[in-house]
Amino acid sequence: MELLKLFNLSPHRFRITNFVGGIKMEAENEIRREKYVADISSIREAEVRIKSFIHKAPVLSSESLNAVSGRQLFFKCECFQKGGAFKFRGACNAVFSLDNDEAAKGVVTHSSGNHAAALSLAAKLRGIPAYIVIPNGAPKCKVENVMRYGGQVIWSEATMQSRESVASKVLQETGAVLVHPYNDGRIISGQGTISLEFLEQAPQIDTLIVPISGGGLISGVALAAKSINPTIRILAAEPRGADDAARSKAAGRIITLPETNTVADGLRAFLGNFTWPIVRDLVEDIVTVEDNEIIEAMKLCYEILKVVVEPSGAIGLAAVLSDSFKNNPALKNCSNIGIILSGGNVDLGRLWDSYRK
Amino acid sequence: MELLKLFNLSPHRFRITNFVGGIKMEAENEIRREKYVADISSIREAEVRIKSFIHKAPVLSSESLNAVSGRQLFFKCECFQKGGAFKFRGACNAVFSLDNDEAAKGVVTHSSGNHAAALSLAAKLRGIPAYIVIPNGAPKCKVENVMRYGGQVIWSEATMQSRESVASKVLQETGAVLVHPYNDGRIISGQGTISLEFLEQAPQIDTLIVPISGGGLISGVALAAKSINPTIRILAAEPRGADDAARSKAAGRIITLPETNTVADGLRAFLGNFTWPIVRDLVEDIVTVEDNEIIEAMKLCYEILKVVVEPSGAIGLAAVLSDSFKNNPALKNCSNIGIILSGGNVDLGRLWDSYRK
CATH class of the missing domain: 3.40.50.1100 (Rossmann fold)
Incomplete structure (x- = not known):
């Protein structure tokens, strides 16, 4: 149910039986x-x-x-x-789909770039914090975009494992909503x-x-x-x-x-x-x-x-x-x-x- | 009168007294x-x-x-x-302003680049030749554009004097119409x-x-x-x-x-x-x-x-x-x-x- 809520789904619209x-x-x-x-x-x-x-x-x-x-x-x-x-379209839809209580605590994601900047910008437009876990080695211009849009950068190792574990720590600490880059x-x-x-x-x-x-x-x-x-x-x-x-x-x-x-x-x-x-x-x-x-x-x-x-x-x-x-x-x-x-x-x-x- | 005809003007619309x-x-x-x-x-x-x-x-x-x-x-x-x-707008207007007899002999210009490519393309669309006098040292990409659009490149020295004298030689030899880049x-x-x-x-x-x-x-x-x-x-x-x-x-x-x-x-x-x-x-x-x-x-x-x-x-x-x-x-x-x-x-x-x- 946690995951269904996260993705804003009612169970009847979600029929894939083994999603993990x-x-x-x-x-x-x-x-x-x-x-x-x-x-x-x-x-x-x-x-x-x-x-x-x-x-x-x-x-x-x-x-x-x-x-x-x-x-x-x-x-x-x-x-x-x-x-x-294009990432701004999805990020904007996700951020403005949140109800006020959810939104207040901000959003978090782990991304090497475009989604992170997009989410930062969307969060800025809604006036809520965006916590961005970025792997070492991400292109400089993409990291700069995140910062320009006011995203709070948290560095991780380049592996997906490190990205996910840092993100989940941020989730726990802030109560922010995870917005996955694509899934x-x-x-x-x-x-x-x-x-x-x-x-x-x-x-x-x-x-x-x-x-x-x-x-x-x-x-x-x-x-x-x-x-x-x-x-x-x-x-x-x-x-x-x-x-x-x-x-x-x-x-x-x-x-x-x-x-x-x-x-x-x-x-x-x-x-x-x-x-x-x-x-x-x-x-x-x-x-x-x-x-x-x-x-x-x-x-x-x-x-x-x-x-x-x-x-x-x-x-x-x-x-x-x-x-x-x-x-x-x-x-x-x-x-x-x-x-x-x-x-x-x-x-x-x-x-x-x-x-x- | 030669110049007036070249620029498609009737004398009453042209009152600057000393244009040379x-x-x-x-x-x-x-x-x-x-x-x-x-x-x-x-x-x-x-x-x-x-x-x-x-x-x-x-x-x-x-x-x-x-x-x-x-x-x-x-x-x-x-x-x-x-x-x-933007040069294509003017070149296109000039080329398609010509009557059929004028157009048949083609167009000529001296230009370091964008006008030359534009004139070549406009001439190609009308199916007439374009003779392009290009000064040595013009940017490579601009010369390539001229060639891609089928313009016939004639090289000159980089001075305006050389450009003009080569162009006027081409004019005499071909009977083509001069299309100045801006004037x-x-x-x-x-x-x-x-x-x-x-x-x-x-x-x-x-x-x-x-x-x-x-x-x-x-x-x-x-x-x-x-x-x-x-x-x-x-x-x-x-x-x-x-x-x-x-x-x-x-x-x-x-x-x-x-x-x-x-x-x-x-x-x-x-x-x-x-x-x-x-x-x-x-x-x-x-x-x-x-x-x-x-x-x-x-x-x-x-x-x-x-x-x-x-x-x-x-x-x-x-x-x-x-x-x-x-x-x-x-x-x-x-x-x-x-x-x-x-x-x-x-x-x-x-x-x-x-x-x-």
Whole structure:
């Protein structure tokens, strides 16, 4: 019950039978929306709740990139979102979902970056404290964002174990509410509001390509998009060095990795028990790309689109331009592709150094 | 007459008496629009002409930058324009203003960059040749843009003299039409379409800050904006190392410099006889900034707005954040400031090198 309360669920909306250790697969031909931790109603509620706080990020397109990819590409620039990433949508929805008593004690999370900054900003807007457990080695610009938005930084070791144990200590001491970076219905619902905007801005989209890490973004995006257009195709993009989601899809259960190795620092988390069923059921395929493809895609974002993205943010474009995508006959009829440029928080120190010489 | 025809003017709309060697000042209290080489009608005509070809660049805002500047800032992202800069508006208007016989022989210009790429792209869209005289030492990315859009590159020395003599040789050989980068009514009218969009997207704007070089952009922007809102304030931003426009305003006549020295490679041109009267009459003040302020503003554009700008593109923000702006009592009531991020074509090789190490 503790966990159900935490995620603001009533038991009848939560039917996965074993949510701590893994997922008990159910043999169902028809997937019912109600089984997920979020749905189109919770996403529309989130939209109303966060509308006055968020930016409606513009959609850009480029004939040069259309020519390179051989498709019509539409870029939803969530790097322009407050806090520099889509994460603010979910964090804002979570923070403003709390009742006054819950909110008063503040919120806590452990995150390497964008969610932490987003939660700090959302908490600041509500006037409540945000306690942020950050692992050593997190990108400097992301830590600075947390501090700029008034989050209280508590350092941990880089392991998930250390992050969780520090966070749980903070929880006990403060009585604050844990807001998980992705495995949370309120977070998933907030991220899903992207689809409501995107499919209104570019209704011709037949395919969405979404970065996948813990699965919060793609879960929300898929639930909303499939509800608006049941024939839309949802693809995930994942770095080869952190391809747990692709392995999970192949295995039919959550797979985690002993370690990850990728330039995309935002894509190193593993699927959670709330995001996995949605990814399992609604994501058609996962395109894995190499780090050098991610860097090449970043370069195109900067040089052609003129948009600053972090490596994780460029992975959707990397996927579309990859040989495995181009040569996949099943993806031939993906003509109008929506790509989510998920974030733009990247250390550019070397660039400025080059000007100062 | 040759020149009048070149700039598509009827003599009664052109009353500056000495346009080759300088400007004969007229003592008039009330400046009449008709004396300029463009006006709101030619700008609205340009809008109709180019609408289907250009991007309507979005307007971004940032609470962080509002806080830093103490004003509400609105950023018109012309770096997202086709070709990576506002220049495509004017070039497109010029190319599609030509009648079929004129157009058939192509267009020619001498430019260090953004105008050249823009003209190449516009010519490509019309299916006519573009001959581009480029001075040695022009930024690599800008030359690449010209080539990508199919412009035929002809190299010259870096001096204006060499550029002009090579261009005039090309003119003679090809019979193509010269499209000057800024000193041209069609160009000014095309650039002016920015104001039509910008003041619709952010009608609360009371002040526009515009980069100034040859004056094509600010002339069009000022003519359109003043016509829509006569009380709007037009300010120019100029690098200290190429402050010919500020000197011209102070002297009441066009001043040129023996040399320029600034990181903003796009802002090294001098006012022309068509742009000067508009700058003289409609631009309230010129804010000069140092190169290090330009770099700092670029950094903010990348790190806060997540927008790739070239140094010239960031100068409007640099001006707003400069001490001379902040401490100027005459600018105290500039509350809602529109800034044109004019272009984003910048060599980022060092950034990619840092990832490849």
